[in-house]
Amino acid sequence: MTVLNAYNTLITRSELRPDPDQERAARRLDQLATELAAWEPRPASTSWLRRLFGGGKQDANKPPRGLYMWGSVGRGKSMLMDLFHDNVTISPKRRVHFHEFMLEVHEAIHEYRQLDEAGRRARFGKQAGDDPIPPIAARIAENARLLCFDEMQVTDVADAMILGRLFTELFGNDVVVVTTSNRPPRDLYKNGLNRQLFLPFIDLLEATLDVETLNGPTDYRLDRLGGMPVYYVPNGPEATQKLSEAFFRLTDYAVEDREKVPSETLTVQGREIFVPKALKGVSVFSFKRLCANPLGAADYLAIAQRYHTVIIVGIPRLGPENRNEAKRFVTLIDALYEYRVKLLCAADALPHELYTEGDGAFEFERTVSRLMEMQSADYMAKGHGTAD
Structure with a gap:
C-alpha cells in the first residue's frame, strides 16, 4: 500500500x-x-x-x-x-x-x-x-x-x-x-x-x-483526549480505567489488545530503566517504580526527552515518612515540566493536599504550582521540548 x-x-x-x-x-x-x-x-x-x-x-x-x-x-x-x-x-x-x-x-x-x-x-x-x-x-x-x-x-x-x-x-x-x-x-x-x-x-x-x-487547525492529540481530565483523585479502579482509556485514545492502540502493549528499556549512563508500557511517545509508570527506586535527575530527564506524554498511577500522600520518594517526585515533576511533557496521573489527594506537613512541605509548593499549571489548556497545547 x-x-x-x-x-x-x-x-x-x-x-x-x-x-x-x-x-x-x-x-x-x-x-x-x-x-x-x-x-x-x-x-x-x-x-x-x-x-x-x-x-x-x-x-x-x-x-x-x-x-x-x-x-x-x-x-x-x-x-x-x-x-x-x-x-x-x-x-x-x-x-x-x-x-x-x-x-x-x-x-x-x-x-x-x-x-x-x-x-x-x-x-x-x-x-x-x-x-x-x-x-x-x-x-x-x-x-x-x-x-x-x-x-x-x-x-x-x-x-x-x-x-x-x-x-x-x-x-x-x-x-x-x-x-x-x-x-x-x-x-x-x-x-x-x-x-x-x-x-x-x-x-x-x-x-x-x-x-x-504541518500546522493544520486541529491538535489531534488533544482532540483525542476530548476534554478528559488529566489529574484523577483518588487512586483506584475508576481512575485507572480513565487513564487506560486516555492511553488507548492517544496511541490508537486497540483496547482488546491491552495485554500486548509493548514495554521498552531506556539506558541512562549505563543503567537500565524499565518502562512497563510505551507506545508512540506515551509511557506508563507507577509512582513506586519512578520514585521508590534510586533514580536521579539524569534518569528523569531521559524520560522527559523520550516521551511527550507520561502517565503515572499510584501517587500517594507525601510526608516525612516517605521524604526520599517526595524528593524524587519533585525532581521528576521539574524534569517533565522543563520538557513540556503532558502528565496524566492518579493520586490520593489534590496537588495542594499531597504534601502538607514536614520539612519538605515548603519546597513542595513549587511542585504544587507546576502540577496545577500542567493541567491547564495553555500548558497542554505547548509542544514537547524545552521552552524557547
Missing part, C-alpha cells in the same frame, strides 16, 4: 479528518517512498574511497532528498511517519527517537576512544583513525540506509558540537533521513551555548532535506 492510500484509508474510516497539510506531506512521503524503491544504494563501506578519489559517477546514483516535517504538538507528524516507515520498501531501515539515537552515538564514541589502534582497525576497518565520527557514521550507514527520527530537538551542547560532522558523514555515506520536529530547522538549539558553531548543521539540513510544515 502507498503512504497516500494508507492515509486516505484512515480518513475513510473516520480515524482522521481531512487536513491539507497532512495530505501534502503524505504525497511528499509517497514520492520519497517511490524514489527509495527505485534507488540502488552503493555499499556504505565504499564511501571513504569515494571521498578519497572522487569519481565522476557519484551523481549517477545520487540518493533521493530526505524530509524534515515540523509542526506544533498533535498535528499528525508521528502518524505520518508510521505510515511512511510501514510502507517504504527500502532495507535496511530504522526508526528511532532522536534523543535515543544521540545517546547511542555518544556511547559509541566513548567505546571507540577506549580502543587502541589495532582494536579500532579490527572493528572498523583500515580507515579507522583518531577521529571516531567517520567510522561510526559508516557503521550506522551499514545498518540503516534510511533513518527515520522522531522528534529532532537539540538541547545538549555535546550533541550540538558533533551533529554537523556526524550528519556530513551520514549523508556522505548516502543515508537518507526523514525526521519530525516541533521546530523549524532554523529554531533548533535556539539560544544554545556557542550556537554559531551549530549553524552549519542547520545549513546542511536545509541543503539536504525538503522541509514540510
Whole structure:
C-alpha cells in the first residue's frame, strides 16, 4: 500500500479528518517512498574511497532528498511517519527517537576512544583513525540506509558540537533521513551555548532535506483526549480505567489488545530503566517504580526527552515518612515540566493536599504550582521540548 492510500484509508474510516497539510506531506512521503524503491544504494563501506578519489559517477546514483516535517504538538507528524516507515520498501531501515539515537552515538564514541589502534582497525576497518565520527557514521550507514527520527530537538551542547560532522558523514555515506520536529530547522538549539558553531548543521539540513510544515487547525492529540481530565483523585479502579482509556485514545492502540502493549528499556549512563508500557511517545509508570527506586535527575530527564506524554498511577500522600520518594517526585515533576511533557496521573489527594506537613512541605509548593499549571489548556497545547 502507498503512504497516500494508507492515509486516505484512515480518513475513510473516520480515524482522521481531512487536513491539507497532512495530505501534502503524505504525497511528499509517497514520492520519497517511490524514489527509495527505485534507488540502488552503493555499499556504505565504499564511501571513504569515494571521498578519497572522487569519481565522476557519484551523481549517477545520487540518493533521493530526505524530509524534515515540523509542526506544533498533535498535528499528525508521528502518524505520518508510521505510515511512511510501514510502507517504504527500502532495507535496511530504522526508526528511532532522536534523543535515543544521540545517546547511542555518544556511547559509541566513548567505546571507540577506549580502543587502541589495532582494536579500532579490527572493528572498523583500515580507515579507522583518531577521529571516531567517520567510522561510526559508516557503521550506522551499514545498518540503516534510511533513518527515520522522531522528534529532532537539540538541547545538549555535546550533541550540538558533533551533529554537523556526524550528519556530513551520514549523508556522505548516502543515508537518507526523514525526521519530525516541533521546530523549524532554523529554531533548533535556539539560544544554545556557542550556537554559531551549530549553524552549519542547520545549513546542511536545509541543503539536504525538503522541509514540510504541518500546522493544520486541529491538535489531534488533544482532540483525542476530548476534554478528559488529566489529574484523577483518588487512586483506584475508576481512575485507572480513565487513564487506560486516555492511553488507548492517544496511541490508537486497540483496547482488546491491552495485554500486548509493548514495554521498552531506556539506558541512562549505563543503567537500565524499565518502562512497563510505551507506545508512540506515551509511557506508563507507577509512582513506586519512578520514585521508590534510586533514580536521579539524569534518569528523569531521559524520560522527559523520550516521551511527550507520561502517565503515572499510584501517587500517594507525601510526608516525612516517605521524604526520599517526595524528593524524587519533585525532581521528576521539574524534569517533565522543563520538557513540556503532558502528565496524566492518579493520586490520593489534590496537588495542594499531597504534601502538607514536614520539612519538605515548603519546597513542595513549587511542585504544587507546576502540577496545577500542567493541567491547564495553555500548558497542554505547548509542544514537547524545552521552552524557547
